[in-house]
Amino acid sequence: MPDRRKRRLSILSPQDVEQIINEAIQTLEEIGVYVENDTAIELLDGSGAKVSDDRKRVFISAELCDRCVESAPSSFSLFNREGDEVASIGGEMVIFDPGSAAISVYDFAKKQIRKPNTKDAIEFVALTDQLPSYAAQSTGIVPNDVPDSLADRYRLFLSLVYGSKPVITGTFEKDAFGVMLSMLIACRGGTDALAAKPLAIFDCCPSPPLMWSDLTCQALIDCARNGVPAETVSMPLSGATAPVTITGSLVQHTAESLSGLVIHQLANPGAPIVYGGAPAIFDMRKATTPLGAVETMMIDIAYAQIGKTLGLPVHAYMGLSDAKLPDYQAGFETAMGATLAALAGVNIVSGPGMLNFVSCQSLEKLVLDHEICAMTHRLIDGIAFRETTAGFDALKDFADSASRSFMTTEHTRRFFRDEVYYPSDVVDRGTQGDWEQGGSTRASERAHAKVRELLDNPELSLADDDLIGELEAIITADAKNFGVHELPDWRVLLTK
Amino acid sequence: MREFLAECKNAVLDGDRERAVGLAVRAIDDGIEVLDVIEQGFAVGIREAGDRWEKGEYFLPELAFSAESMKAAMETLRPALIESGGKGRSKGTVVIGTVQGDIHDIGKMLVATMLAANGYEIVDLGADVAHDRFVSEVKNQQPDLLCMSALLTTTMMGQKTIIDMLSEAGIRNSVKVLIGGAPATETWASDIGADGYADNAVAAVHKADEILS
Numbered sequence: 001m002p003d004r005r006k007r008r009l010s011i012l013s014p015q016d017v018e019q020i021i022n023e024a025i026q027t028l029e030e031i032g033v034y035v036e037n038d039t040a041i042e043l044l045d046g047s048g049a050k051v052s053d054d055r056k057r058v059f060i061s062a063e064l065c066d067r068c069v070e071s072a073p074s075s076f077s078l079f080n081r082e083g084d085e086v087a088s089i090g091g092e093m094v095i096f097d098p099g100s101a102a103i104s105v106y107d108f109a110k111k112q113i114r115k116p117n118t119k120d121a122i123e124f125v126a127l128t129d130q131l132p133s134y135a136a137q138s139t140g141i142v143p144n145d146v147p148d149s150l151a152d153r154y155r156l157f158l159s160l161v162y163g164s165k166p167v168i169t170g171t172f173e174k175d176a177f178g179v180m181l182s183m184l185i186a187c188r189g190g191t192d193a194l195a196a197k198p199l200a201i202f203d204c205c206p207s208p209p210l211m212w213s214d215l216t217c218q219a220l221i222d223c224a225r226n227g228v229p230a231e232t233v234s235m236p237l238s239g240a241t242a243p244v245t246i247t248g249s250l251v252q253h254t255a256e257s258l259s260g261l262v263i264h265q266l267a268n269p270g271a272p273i274v275y276g277g278a279p280a281i282f283d284m285r286k287a288t289t290p291l292g293a294v295e296t297m298m299i300d301i302a303y304a305q306i307g308k309t310l311g312l313p314v315h316a317y318m319g320l321s322d323a324k325l326p327d328y329q330a331g332f333e334t335a336m337g338a339t340l341a342a343l344a345g346v347n348i349v350s351g352p353g354m355l356n357f358v359s360c361q362s363l364e365k366l367v368l369d370h371e372i373c374a375m376t377h378r379l380i381d382g383i384a385f386r387e388t389t390a391g392f393d394a395l396k397d398f399a400d401s402a403s404r405s406f407m408t409t410e411h412t413r414r415f416f417r418d419e420v421y422y423p424s425d426v427v428d429r430g431t432q433g434d435w436e437q438g439g440s441t442r443a444s445e446r447a448h449a450k451v452r453e454l455l456d457n458p459e460l461s462l463a464d465d466d467l468i469g470e471l472e473a474i475i476t477a478d479a480k481n482f483g484v485h486e487l488p489d490w491r492v493l494l495t496k
Numbered sequence: 497m498r499e500f501l502a503e504c505k506n507a508v509l510d511g512d513r514e515r516a517v518g519l520a521v522r523a524i525d526d527g528i529e530v531l532d533v534i535e536q537g538f539a540v541g542i543r544e545a546g547d548r549w550e551k552g553e554y555f556l557p558e559l560a561f562s563a564e565s566m567k568a569a570m571e572t573l574r575p576a577l578i579e580s581g582g583k584g585r586s587k588g589t590v591v592i593g594t595v596q597g598d599i600h601d602i603g604k605m606l607v608a609t610m611l612a613a614n615g616y617e618i619v620d621l622g623a624d625v626a627h628d629r630f631v632s633e634v635k636n637q638q639p640d641l642l643c644m645s646a647l648l649t650t651t652m653m654g655q656k657t658i659i660d661m662l663s664e665a666g667i668r669n670s671v672k673v674l675i676g677g678a679p680a681t682e683t684w685a686s687d688i689g690a691d692g693y694a695d696n697a698v699a700a701v702h703k704a705d706e707i708l709s
Contacts, residue, residue, distance in 0.1 A: 404601065405601065407556055407557050407602060408560045408561065408564060412557045413511070413557045413561060416555065417555070425552075432678075433682070
């Protein structure tokens, strides 16, 4: 995968960034954050942070913040299940992964939103695996045919059986981390091997405003101590759980992210961490949190700029939509977000496939969004100067030749494939005649055909039998704790 | 021999004009049956290039290079071909041009090249061709096929005008008419009384073969 190094978009001035960081640190020093986890409180207490008498609130100094920002790595690499490096996370590298964790799916054939099952989750993994512009997968669908409290580890199990790409995931329950960690270790053969070649990133979400819950603190600490990359996902909702102004939301986001980073780095200095987020404005008419709003995207690219100023890898939930099905709105909100994210140099962009306020995945949208991501990659690859002259030699050679069109010049033949990204047939670039012959379809219908094509005869990256056996032993043993003695049919695509 | 024919095919498929001409010269020098060289060698290459284009594997520049290589090989072989048997086995004469008011040439050029590469004799009138020139060329050249291209909706009316003019001149039935260009459709073709429509260069060859057979 080519390295994409040039950032092209900064929405804040350096002075703006400085003011927001300073006010965030002032917030941590004077207002403090609520921390519900005893281990985290002890770590903070022992490192010079001031803890309130009821031991619920922590005041973090500028000096402690600086120290932890300093110890956090500016980049780390992700590796696939087989141990091959997939991408370096940091700098100006941009990768896309599908949005996580949907509690429903848009069933294209039935034209309705419904609860997903194991088969939906498997198809989602298999599809992601076959779409090359997604460098990572996510545990993006929460299957409804196992208990909720088992779902976090179960979806990771399905991802590791059916997909090779590194996984963006997270925990729903405090005890899930151990189980999920043992699955990841099974893939690598040991804790050290896993830390040396990270296979998954865990999202850890603070509770706005300014609180780190027991569950997410524990996830931060567990990740840090095992060298598993963590991703703080601060989600201020402007006007509901955060100040209504964009700048106010940014100060809160910065304070929440920095406090998470401090807890994480105190648990294990130098452990990999991503400066992420899922903020949104709050729609005061509908009481919803639109991820597709332009102001949401402005908050996203602004905090990304802040994270990059701090020298950290950054993540954002962008390239998704609040539409309920893959329609025009879904397309424009996704394309705006993905393009802005890439131009802003967001290292991990999570969102493709997602609809309905990060709650609903659509396989058709995942296929359509893949084209957006591929075009976005082309965009940030930039304009190449392929020869000594930008165009003079090409014009001169043409003038000197007998060619009547550039189509038949050697220059064209040499460069045309590299200059232009050619999308799949999901994107209509044919003539009217082609379109009519193809049944006068809309993009989502072509995407549906592509989904069926890729899933009816999938090229699967299945885990080998031994690994499947190990993973199965882990999940079946754990499932029994939840009274599940037989898992749903997770072998459904194994024979394809 | 089989190896030599495969080399001919590949030279066209690779769009390597020099190699194609070199092989054609060698065929003549070695006294190989020219018709075999074309039909079992070069022509196989151009057909496969067309197939690859239809499958989306080849793009226009690659198709154009293959067609140019084929054309160059054919030109080299032509004297020997005529010597060996009559007129060089042309599949038919085609008069082709872009209609008046339209300077767009590329699609038409590609159609002309592909037709030539597939054994048609081409009289290319170029772009922005006056209506009455089409009519007079049909009278003078007595082609088997007239191909008219229009890229703009404003100029495509010219295709209808020319067909009407051919009828008025009493020569409409002496020639088949094929139309093309971005705004043209199958329906438009039948509305204006053309014999066929093709929306790309490979389809044009298929269509020409079909309506002249």
